[in-house]
Amino acid sequence: MSYYKIKDLENYFKMYKKSVREPRKFWDKIADENFIWYQQWDKVFEFNMEEAQFKWFVNAKLNITKNCIDRHLNKRGDKTAIIFEPNNPDEEAQHITYNELYEKVAKMANVLKEQGIKKGDRVCIYLPMIPELAIAVLACARIGAVHSVIFAGFSASAVATRINDSECKMVITSDGGYRGNKVIDLKSIVDESLFNCSCVEKVLVVKRTGGNVIMKEGRDIWLQPLLDEALGNHVAEIMDAEDPLFILYTSGSTGKPKGMVHTTAGYMVSTAYTFKNVFSYEEDDVYWCTADIGWITGHSYILYGPLLNGATTVIFEGIPSYPDHSRFWEVIEKHKVNQFYTAPTAIRALAKESVEYIQRFQFKSLKVIGSVGEPINEEAWHWYNDHVGGKRCPLVDTWWQTETGGIMISPIPFVTPTKPTYASLPLPGIQPVLMDELRNEIEGNQVTGSLCIKFPWPSMARTIWGDHQRYKDTYFTAFPGKYFTGDGALRDEVGYYRITGRVDDVIIVSGHNLGTAPIEDNINEHPAVAESAIVGFPHDVKGNALYGFIILKESGENRDKENLTREINQLISEQIGPIAKLDKIQFVKGLPKTRSGKIMRRILRKIAEGDFANFGDTSTLLNPECVEEIKNGRIE
Numbered sequence: 065m066s067y068y069k070i071k072d073l074e075n076y077f078k079m080y081k082k083s084v085r086e087p088r089k090f091w092d093k094i095a096d097e098n099f100i101w102y103q104q105w106d107k108v109f110e111f112n113m114e115e116a117q118f119k120w121f122v123n124a125k126l127n128i129t130k131n132c133i134d135r136h137l138n139k140r141g142d143k144t145a146i147i148f149e150p151n152n153p154d155e156e157a158q159h160i161t162y163n164e165l166y167e168k169v170a171k172m173a174n175v176l177k178e179q180g181i182k183k184g185d186r187v188c189i190y191l192p193m194i195p196e197l198a199i200a201v202l203a204c205a206r207i208g209a210v211h212s213v214i215f216a217g218f219s220a221s222a223v224a225t226r227i228n229d230s231e232c233k234m235v236i237t238s239d240g241g242y243r244g245n246k247v248i249d250l251k252s253i254v255d256e257s258l259f260n261c262s263c264v265e266k267v268l269v270v271k272r273t274g275g276n277v278i279m280k281e282g283r284d285i286w287l288q289p290l291l292d293e294a295l296g297n298h299v300a301e302i303m304d305a306e307d308p309l310f311i312l313y314t315s316g317s318t319g320k321p322k323g324m325v326h327t328t329a330g331y332m333v334s335t336a337y338t339f340k341n342v343f344s345y346e347e348d349d350v351y352w353c354t355a356d357i358g359w360i361t362g363h364s365y366i367l368y369g370p371l372l373n374g375a376t377t378v379i380f381e382g383i384p385s386y387p388d389h390s391r392f393w394e395v396i397e398k399h400k401v402n403q404f405y406t407a408p409t410a411i412r413a414l415a416k417e418s419v420e421y422i423q424r425f426q427f428k429s430l431k432v433i434g435s436v437g438e439p440i441n442e443e444a445w446h447w448y449n450d451h452v453g454g455k456r457c458p459l460v461d462t463w464w465q466t467e468t469g470g471i472m473i474s475p476i477p478f479v480t481p482t483k484p485t486y487a488s489l490p491l492p493g494i495q496p497v498l499m500d501e502l503r504n505e506i507e508g509n510q511v512t513g514s515l516c517i518k519f520p521w522p523s524m525a526r527t528i529w530g531d532h533q534r535y536k537d538t539y540f541t542a543f544p545g546k547y548f549t550g551d552g553a554l555r556d557e558v559g560y561y562r563i564t565g566r567v568d569d570v571i572i573v574s575g576h577n578l579g580t581a582p583i584e585d586n587i588n589e590h591p592a593v594a595e596s597a598i599v600g601f602p603h604d605v606k607g608n609a610l611y612g613f614i615i616l617k618e619s620g621e622n623r624d625k626e627n628l629t630r631e632i633n634q635l636i637s638e639q640i641g642p643i644a645k646l647d648k649i650q651f652v653k654g655l656p657k658t659r660s661g662k663i664m665r666r667i668l669r670k671i672a673e674g675d676f677a678n679f680g681d682t683s684t685l686l687n688p689e690c691v692e693e694i695k696n697g698r699i700e
């Protein structure tokens with residue numbers, strides 16, 4: 065009996081039970097039967113939840129790219145691995161076969177080695193959504209370098225913070241990138257960030273836009289001439305199961321971004337298994353995930369998961385609204401996409417446009433549609449299900465996180481009946497629990513609580529780069545012995561999970577996690593600002609948008625408020641990136657504080673939402689009078 069593919073609901077329950085009762089046997093079989101290893105493991109796992117120490121497939125040796133590429137060459141050498149759909153629909157799409165991918169990755173791997181990159185070195189990748197991004201990621205994995213991909217929408221200062229945190233030796237970037245009708249000068253952003261990074265020795269530059277760039281001698285090198293000279297084969301590095309594969313930064317509710325570290329074997333096993341089942345992928349399917357490879361969704365479900373299964377995966381450079389709001393639908397028809405995976409924010413944006421943009425499409429090729437990144441509201445769920453899925457393709461609402469590496473809770477198409485706004489049931493191997501405020505596990509159904517996972521799974525992040533204590537404190541102390549997700553959830557009468565949203569100070573805007581504290585820190589750097597507090601409020605396209613309450617210094621009080629608003633957003637754009645800009649800024653005299661000096665965000669949240677009825681208990685406030693003032697000045 066195959067453990068790899070879940071066949072029907074009965075089989076799901078059976079596998080789920082097995083994975084809980086005999087986790088060693090369950091993961092042992094999956095790992096053994098579906099991958100190639102240089103050396104098998106001594107033990108399937110060992111862990112200590114309190115200390116946040118985890119090892120999977122202990123002492124096994126492998127290379128993930130042998131599993132993503134080499135082993136497919138016999139059977140699937142001429143099969144398309146990657147379809148590249150450029151930003152401009154008039155530019156021809158590229159089809160890269162597995163044979164070609166092998167050669168491209170080998171060449172890139174050889175270039176990295178020649179440029180001095182060794183096993184264990186960190187390489188920052190700051191590229192638009194072009195094939196070189198995938199190739200650079202895989203080439204790092206091939207030679208055992210740790211990739212740290214930074215989303216190409218982050219500002220120079222955010223890039224510098226991330227490069228310095230993990231001490232990257234190299235940056236791979238491009239002259240520029242296309243996004244709709246904009247051209248983004250990535251190289252000049254890198255140049256600016258590198259004024260503050262002494263660890264970077266080399267910058268490899270991909271030519272994409274042909275824009276003018278300054279090449280710093282001794283540091284910057286055009287990539288193509290190096291590739292032209294490189295050998296087209298490469299013997300993969302032998303990696304330990306627990307060697308780090310990559311670092312990916314995610315926002316925390318406080319402090320600097322957290323460099324989540326994922327290791328090799330467990331990540332490989334989980335992403336392959338979840339991809340196969342959640343998208344019900346079959347041999348000749350064309351799969352498309354619209355995320356950026358700069359986020360975990362792109363890592364796990366554009367690259368690793370699909371390639372591990374020998375799939376055809378689409379890389380799309382553009383945006384849903386360019387040249388018009390039919391672009392997604394045109395790409396689905398053009399490449400006969402079978403599985404389509406996107407974010408609620410994109411769905412909401414497209415649902416707001418005229419139905420004419422979508423009406424003329426039949427979507428005959430589609431079999432499964434998916435959603436990820438934030439809760440999908442009922443209206444968006446139905447629009448997606450009806451207009452794209454034609455009420456015939458199962459809609460998989462997949463819940464997971466950068467930290468979890470792979471999908472945790474999701475329907476399995478044609479197996480689990482879907483229910484609007486519910487991520488439904490945990491995948492085999494995943495043991496979610498709901499916890500109450502007293503740290504007790506809540507039994508039974510029709511309950512809500514804080515979502516925790518009570519048993520390890522292979523693709524969990526192992527640590528935060530350079531700060532294991534923070535990893536432990538953030539995820540394993542709120543509920544001792546359990547992994548705390550930071551999300552709240554409810555479990556319905558049949559045991560289906562619905563994720564209700566963050567319970568900490570992370571706000572999800574257009575599917576991007578933003579911590580309030582880092583944004584506040586930036587605002588407070590403005591010379592006119594004394595103090596600030598950011599909260600989220602519901603937004604019909606972005607899901608949430610940011611509302612800032614700002615106290616000015618005396619010296620700033622007479623300044624023009626419109627100019628100040630612009631300057632503050634400019635500052636945030638420069639320090640973090642345009643995604644963190646505030647939709648509304650209200651200048652206030654005071655912020656509601658408790659006697660211990662903590663800002664009562666609950667009240668600010670209510671004001672931002674326009675809900676003045678339920679402020680709850682305000683008796684502990686030090687300065688209740690400011691609430692009235694803030695209410696009166698609320699920005700519609």
Ligand code: WTA
Nearest residue numbers: 436437438439461462463464465466551563
């Ligand atoms: C949220 C993205 C509801 C959640 C893969 C989580 C979701 C955070 C869903 C992680 C979903 C993700 N339903 N909420 N289907 N998927 N989230 O690290 O709050 O970018 O904790 O990983 O997104 O975001 P991250």
